[in-house]
Structures are given as C-alpha cells and as structure tokens.
Amino acid sequence: MEDVAIVGASMTRFGQRDAWIRELLAEAGRACLDDAGVSADAVDHLYVSNMASGEFEGQTGVPNALAHDLQAVPAYTARIDQTSSSGGAGIYAAWQSVASGASDMTLLVGGEKMTHKTTAEATDVIASLTHPCEYKHGLTLPSFAGLTARLYLDTYDAPRESLGKVAVKNHKNGVDNPHAQFRKEVDLDTVLDSPIVADPLRLYDFCPITDGSAALMFCTVSVAEEYTDNYVTVSGIGGATDTHVVHERADPTTMRGVVESSDRAYEMAGLSPDDVDVAELHDMFTILEFLQFEDLGFAEKGEGWKAVEEGRTDRDGDLPINTSGGLKSKGHPLGASGVAQAYEIVQQLRGEAGKRQVEADVGLACNVGGFGNCVTTAIFEGVDA
Amino acid sequence: MEDVAIVGASMTRFGQRDAWIRELLAEAGRACLDDAGVSADAVDHLYVSNMASGEFEGQTGVPNALAHDLQAVPAYTARIDQTSSSGGAGIYAAWQSVASGASDMTLLVGGEKMTHKTTAEATDVIASLTHPCEYKHGLTLPSFAGLTARLYLDTYDAPRESLGKVAVKNHKNGVDNPHAQFRKEVDLDTVLDSPIVADPLRLYDFCPITDGSAALMFCTVSVAEEYTDNYVTVSGIGGATDTHVVHERADPTTMRGVVESSDRAYEMAGLSPDDVDVAELHDMFTILEFLQFEDLGFAEKGEGWKAVEEGRTDRDGDLPINTSGGLKSKGHPLGASGVAQAYEIVQQLRGEAGKRQVEADVGLACNVGGFGNCVTTAIFEGVDA
Structure with missing residues (x-):
C-alpha cells in the first residue's frame, strides 16, 4: 500500500476570536487549499474535527456548511468527534x-468556538465526557489532573517545580508562534505563585479556553509529487482507549491509550522512540506532558520530569517538545488541537517553522481525549528523512 | 484490495425506550458481538454513529463509554456524525x-435517544443543521419536505394519493418487523385525513421521534470466513453532499447527493440499478422515497411515484422498498437509522428476515442527512450472489 502524504497545512490565529465556528473552519480550510495549491473541486473527502458545535453554538451539520463555504460540494463530508482528541481522530480518519x-484528496479541518462561553460553562461541556459516577462527585478533568499530579510527585519523588518548568518552556516557545493565544514568557515564580485550581496544580499549569481552527490536506505520495517536492508522510498512526472511569485504572500515572496507540504507530512506521526528533504532546495540564513523555517511550516511568529539568525538551535540547508552545500557550480549541499539533510537525519537517525551527526528520504528535480516555498518536517523516 | 464483509448485525427495539444512549448502544453492541460470534477483545476499532447525545442528554464521549461497557478497551473509538445520515457515514468509516x-475487526454501533424531549425540542435540535439564512425564516426539515412535495406533484402531475401509498406500504411492512416502533397498518384515508403538518404533507407523511440503536461488525472476507459461511459483502459505497442552502439547488426535486453517492457505489460494485433486488430508502418524509427512487436510477425523473402506484415497490413487487417498514413505521433514531437500514439488508441477504423475507442477492441502502445535504449509499451482496 502506498504511503499517505500531507501536501498542505494551515492554522488560524488561536485565541479569543470574533468569528463563529463556520467562519473559523472556512478560514483554515481556504488557507490549506492555498498552501497545498489544490483547488476545492479536487477535494473529494472533507472531514471536520469538532467536539461540540451544537452545545457551544446551537449549530450542527458544520461539515456540510464547510463544503458549501469552500465551494467543495459534492465532496463527501463527515464530522469526527473524539472529544479533546477529535483532531487526532480526524487525522486517522483522513489517513484511512x-x-x-x-x-x-482529503481535506481535514479541525476547529472549535468556545470563548463566548464562561469558563464554567465551557468546563461543563467538556466534563460531559466523564463518567456520571465520577462527575456527580465533582470530578472534572482539572480535578483528575490535580489528583494525578499529586500521585506522580509523591510516587516518583519529583519536585513541584518540574511541573512549573513545563509551563515556562512552553510559554517561551509560544512567543515565537504568530498563531499562539499567549505570546509572552512567564517565569517559574509566576507559575508557582498563581492561584490554586486543583492542588497541587495552579492556574499556569492549565491550558486556556480558546477559539481557532487548523487544516491538513492528505493524498497518496504519488499524487503529492504532482503538487510539491516538499511534502510530509504519515508513516505511522494508531489509536486506543483507556477506561471511562478513571479510578478503575491500575496506575493513574500510566496512560494506557498513549502506550497502545504509540506502539501501533511505531510498529507501522518501523521506528522506535529513539528515532523521533521533535514531538507535540497534549499538555492540557502540565502533568500530562510528563505522562506522555514516559508512555511514548522517551523516558522510563517516573523519569520524565528529569527531561524538562535537564533542558532536554527545550527547543535546543535533544528532543524538543511542544515547539509550537503546546496547548499551554498556543491554546486549546478542542477539535483544532490535534490538527494544529500536526501543523507544527509539518512546518518543522518542511523547514518552514521560522524562529521555532529545529533539526528534524521524524516528528510525532500525541493527542489525548478526556483524561487519557481516547488517544491517537501519529508519526510524520519529512521527504528527505 | 480484499472485499470488506459484514459478519454480524443487530438492532434494538425502536420506539420510546426507558434507557439512556449508553444503555441503548451497549444493548445493540452486545447483540452484534453475539450475532457475529466475535469476542469483545477481538474488536480493535469501535465507531459510534450519533448526531447529538450532548444536545439530547448532556452526555458526550459515548464511544469511550461504549468501549468501557462492552469491555472492549483499549479498542480505538470515535464518533461519526453526519446528522440524520450518521449511520451511513459510520458504515463508510467502518469500511475505510x-x-x-x-x-x-470493526464494530459500528449507531444510536440516538430522543423521546424524552418534546417534538418541538427534538425538531429544534435537528433544525440546527440547516443554514441560518433559512432557519430564521422557519424553514425546518418538515417545511422543506412540504415545499418539495408541492413542487414534485405539480411538476410531474403526480396524484397526492401516491405519497399516501408510501406510508400505507411502509406501515404494512412494519407490522412484520418485531423491532419497529409502529406495528400497525394504516389505510389511505387515514393518511390523507391526518392533520396537516406542512401542506400538502400530513402527519402520516412523516417519520416519528424515536429511541434505538443498531450495530454491524466489519472485517475482511478472509477473516469473515473464519467465523461464518453466511456473511455479506459491502461491494460498493460512496458519499456526497449537496448545497447547505436548499433554495440554491437548481432543481429541488433532484437530490444531487443521492445521484453522486450512488454513482460511486455502483461503479465500485460494478453494478447498475437494474442489479438491485431490495433497497432501504430514507423515507423520513414520504416524498423522499420518490426522490431517492429516481435519483438512484430505479426510475426516470418524475416517474418514481408510478412504481408505488403499480405495486412494484411492495414486498412482492419487482423491487421491494423498505421491507423493514422504513423510517416511517420502524422509527428514526438519527444515528441508528443508517445502521438499521443495513441491518435489514443484511437480514434479507442472509435469508434471516422472517416474514419480511424477499428473494435478493443484491441490496442497497441510501441514508440521507438533512434535506439531502449529505448522503451515503452502500451496496451489499450475499455470499451466494
């Protein structure tokens, strides 16, 4: 079977946007058509990654609306939802x-419009993915993060400061991302002194509520070569779930969905964790960057925090993580995030990441839904890899 | 490439159900595992077709919940939404x-829980798929149906009674379907004298609001043969969209999505409309059965109404349509309907349709989202075809 390639990528500015979901999707979709040099009538499949346009805006059927707005009718359309990992699920659907x-020729556009809701309203929409037996006791995703962070720090004798350093690193990266919601550095004291949200995690351990969208164009390698000599291949991809009830997990500091999905992706790509040069991890909460770093095989269990302490995951480290700024500073429009992770990897592998550019032939994106409830991991390779 | 097979199929009783979406999905999922003789741990992909569990019940993340309930973790999961054709989109995703x-081994479960809402509330959720420029003028799906029915009757000189005969036929078929919401015959006078909803269409021209779910198990033919000698193949499948704004269509009596999606399905299967022995069409409104009958190539444009008048689409006619009772009498739980259409075709091709059994080697299912906004068409063949 021929490899699947990405011939175009785009993302909108993330943040508080004066635009509805339809407009956000169309903005990224048009930019991706332009980037790929593909005309709308060449697109025969159009997927939208989106969790909750109905709940957030009372608007459903957005894939059909997007086909209309891009003048891509009669392309086949569907919406792919996997909650906060809808973007990764969209990449998997487009790949398939x-x-x-x-x-x-498949165009994938991921997006979400959230900031017109209060933080409490938005959190409540997101919390609707949790199991009712936990939700009724107040267990939203931030509270799971607090509990897991406490367990991780205690079990592995990790300093609280190491979590803060994830936020500091990712904010520093976000400064150089023109699409990021927060383009400002924060120092460690600011993180550690910010208001408590779910002890031991504080405000700066959390990603924001965000509007935005991102897009990717998929085709076979032989079609890609008709358009560009600088495409990227999806050499490995996999998805997996973990228990819906988080407290049923044998060890909440291990994300089984990350382990299983990356095993499949590495196997398909014929690569190992050592081969990865740059990665975008789902740092919805700082603690998640440690868990994924370990469960992707980049460090032994309980050792992930040392990588950020040692600067290994900095932009000039041996395995830069979240060069885009991550969800932490770039923002987290649910359906867009997984697509935007891949956008960053594509830019790195095409050598088009500007000030954020690192040396990389192989990149990885790990997109996490819920509290590890469902995960997709994808491995990308540059054409010269 | 090897053909894709269906090795198991199930559906729950459709109607007003004292069960939430999670329970409905698990009921059909378990029944499908039983029917296929496949264990839950053999399922590696689990798709859920569902339009609006968040809007109807405040519960999202239902695919992960279903993986939990079926003990299918760590199978990959995602939700596929294409509004009222989410089931057909799920079939396409499972096929891919x-x-x-x-x-x-992919398990697809489609379902929706709706009857706890009033008809007005449910209609409003469904209407959220329409274009705002039409919706604000009161153009819900039933009103589009009324306008289109008027245009069809006038343009093609068809009698009002022919629409009523669709309802009579489908109710008659539904009597023999143990899963159907309405298992009672209606006579033509009852249909024609029922209350006006959207002139010229009356209450009995419309499908009901329904709870229910249905499931299918997919694998390659070579895997299927390890489980059964009575599987069904998906020999052709395609999807397409039409304009989001209905009034932009050159001829509202032609559903471009049906034409385009079936063209792709026929081409993939190497078959023509003449080869189809039985079909399930999306009779959300009686007029839609005429439009699809014509746009699938079963009759010339404007001639579809004659088929029902002549009894050709009866169970003992030369092309039985909606032997299940159709959405009209079986019910229409949005995400389940396309899957349940395929369930009926699978039962017919396996020779397991009981009193509804017709002679058939090739079956077709056409699932329509919105007012033809997005459509999937699938062609199935029995193992002895």
Missing part, C-alpha cells in the same frame, strides 16, 4: 480515507 | 478502517 482508496 | 488495513 486515502489508504483505503476511497479518496484521492 | 478495514479496507485501509487499519483494523482487523
């Missing part, structure tokens, strides 16, 4: 559409 | 997962 031969 | 080599 090309790999199965169903599609010659 | 197997055809691409991503999955060895």
